[in-house]
Amino acid sequence: MRKFILNLALLLVAGSLTMSAAQRSRRPAAKQQKKEMMLQLYSIRDVIGNPELYAKNHVEVFKKLRQYGFTGVEAANYNDGKFYGVSPEQYKKDCEAAGLNPLSSHATYWLNETEIDNHDFAKAMKWWDVAIAAHKAAGMKYIVAPSGPMPKNLKQAQALCDYHNAVGAKVRAAGMKYGFHTHSGEYKKVEGTPWIEYMMKHISPENMFWQMDTYWCVMAQEAPCEWFAKFPGRCKLLHIKDHYVVGKSGMVNYEAIFRDAKTCGLEGYVVELEGTDGTIDSMEGVRQSAAYLISKPWVKASYSK
Numbered sequence: 001m002r003k004f005i006l007n008l009a010l011l012l013v014a015g016s017l018t019m020s021a022a023q024r025s026r027r028p029a030a031k032q033q034k035k036e037m038m039l040q041l042y043s044i045r046d047v048i049g050n051p052e053l054y055a056k057n058h059v060e061v062f063k064k065l066r067q068y069g070f071t072g073v074e075a076a077n078y079n080d081g082k083f084y085g086v087s088p089e090q091y092k093k094d095c096e097a098a099g100l101n102p103l104s105s106h107a108t109y110w111l112n113e114t115e116i117d118n119h120d121f122a123k124a125m126k127w128w129d130v131a132i133a134a135h136k137a138a139g140m141k142y143i144v145a146p147s148g149p150m151p152k153n154l155k156q157a158q159a160l161c162d163y164h165n166a167v168g169a170k171v172r173a174a175g176m177k178y179g180f181h182t183h184s185g186e187y188k189k190v191e192g193t194p195w196i197e198y199m200m201k202h203i204s205p206e207n208m209f210w211q212m213d214t215y216w217c218v219m220a221q222e223a224p225c226e227w228f229a230k231f232p233g234r235c236k237l238l239h240i241k242d243h244y245v246v247g248k249s250g251m252v253n254y255e256a257i258f259r260d261a262k263t264c265g266l267e268g269y270v271v272e273l274e275g276t277d278g279t280i281d282s283m284e285g286v287r288q289s290a291a292y293l294i295s296k297p298w299v300k301a302s303y304s305k
Contacts, residue, residue, distance in 0.1 A: 033294055036302045038103055039065055040239065040272035042076035044282045050077065051085025058084070062098035064283060069290045072101035074144070074270050081134045088138035102138050104237065104270065106181065107131055108145035116149065116159050121166055128167055132174045142237060143171055144179040144211050154191050154198075161202040168207025179237060181211040184220035200231045209265075210234045213272070215241035218252050225253075225260045233265035241272045245280075246289035255298050266303045 041048055047057050054077070065073070073095060077084045083091040083105070095102040109124040109131075135143050145164075151157040164180065171178035186196040200210065212235050217224045228235060238257070243249040257264075271293070276285040293299050 034071075034301060035069065035294055035299060036071050036268060036304060037069060037290060037293060038072040038074050038101075038268060038270040039070045039286055039290075040074045040076060040106070040270050042106070043271065043273040043286050045076065046282055048084070054084035054086070058094055059098075061283070062095065062100055065286070066099045068287045069294050070100065070271075070286075072103040072268075074103065075105035075107075075138075075140075076146075078105055078107035078131065078134070081130050083134070083138060088134045088136075092137070092139045096139075102140055103268065104142040104144060105135055105138070105140055106144050106146035107135070108148065110147075111149060111160070111163060113149070116151070116156050116163075119159050119162065121163055124163065125166070125170070128170055132171055132176070135176060136174050140176060142177050142179055144181050144237070146181050147183065148180065150185055150188070150195065151190050154193075157190050157195065157198050158202065161199060164199070164203050165207045168203070172207060177209060177236065178207065179209040179211045181239065182213055183216040187217070187220040187222055196227075197230075200234060205234060209236035211237045211239060211270075213239040213241055214252055214254075214257055215239070215243070215274075224257050225263075228260050228264040232263050235264045236267045238264070238266060238269045239272050240269050240289075240293070241274065242289075244273065244275065244277050245285050245292070246271060246273075247292035248288075254293075255296070258296075258298050258300070261300070261303060267305050268303055 044061065048054050048061050062073075075083050075091070082088070086094070092102050109127040111121070111124060115121065115124065132143070145167075149156075149160065151160055164178075168178040180199070182196055186199070187194050189195070190198060196210070199208075210231070212224060212227065214224050217227065240246055240254065242252055247254065271286065271289050273282065273285050273289065276282060280288070
């Protein structure tokens with residue numbers, strides 16, 4: 001009798017465990033955590049980098065980006081009032097059809113040395129009138145200069161600052177924000193002062209924010225968080241980048257960067273890949289980068305104001 005009771009108890013326990021496992025298997029899978037996260041489309045230029053590729057691939061590509069967890073995109077192909085060869089209105093529709101916000105774009109008029117030395121912004125301002133109207137029609141909140149001339153002296157440095165102040169005032173008047181994206185060269189000195197530091201001190205915060213590329217900051221042997229502290233509130237957007245896939249190299253301390261978001265003034269971040277190591281394609285690279293950031297508890301769901 002005692003043996004029978006023992007066997008019965010064991011059967012009941014086993015059944016309970018089996019039922020629990022079956023119940024767990026029927027539970028819906030945990031939903032992917034939603035985070036506001038943009039992709040710089042330069043990252044996938046091999047599949048969407050020009051009007052021809054865009055026309056062929058954008059529907060499928062945008063759909064996949066949304067599946068990966070991206071909620072917005074930063075354009076990298078503005079030319080003569082169009083994005084990737086289509087009107088601003090069409091580009092906006094294309095993004096929104098996939099659930100993506102066409103939040104930002106890289107675009108600029110690069111002053112030549114004569115224009116800088118003569119403080120002549122007339123041609124540039126006509127270019128900007130068209131560009132600003134196009135970006136507004138595309139539903140964008142930010143226009144970011146992807147780069148700019150490196151001044152040879154402080155006179156040129158001041159002329160360039162005057163130029164950015166003028167552009168920023170125009171963009172602001174249209175209800176958008178103007179930024180400047182840095183690489184490593186902006187940390188080089190002009191007559192003893194780092195060019196980026198001179199810019200921050202001579203361009204009004206209301207006219208231009210700083211889109212720090214965190215990877216290029218580290219490559220310049222600088223510490224992103226130290227620059228946040230030096231110019232608090234000036235980095236409205238960040239480029240989150242690594243040597244290849246975000247989080248793989250270990251060379252950028254993303255946790256410290258995101259934990260310092262308040263000092264930074266962060267309103268959003270943009271994932272960008274320069275390329276991959278050749279073992280995966282660009283779409284897989286951005287997928288893995290998105291998965292890394294989504295998995296990290298120190299990346300907030302939203303930084304937008």
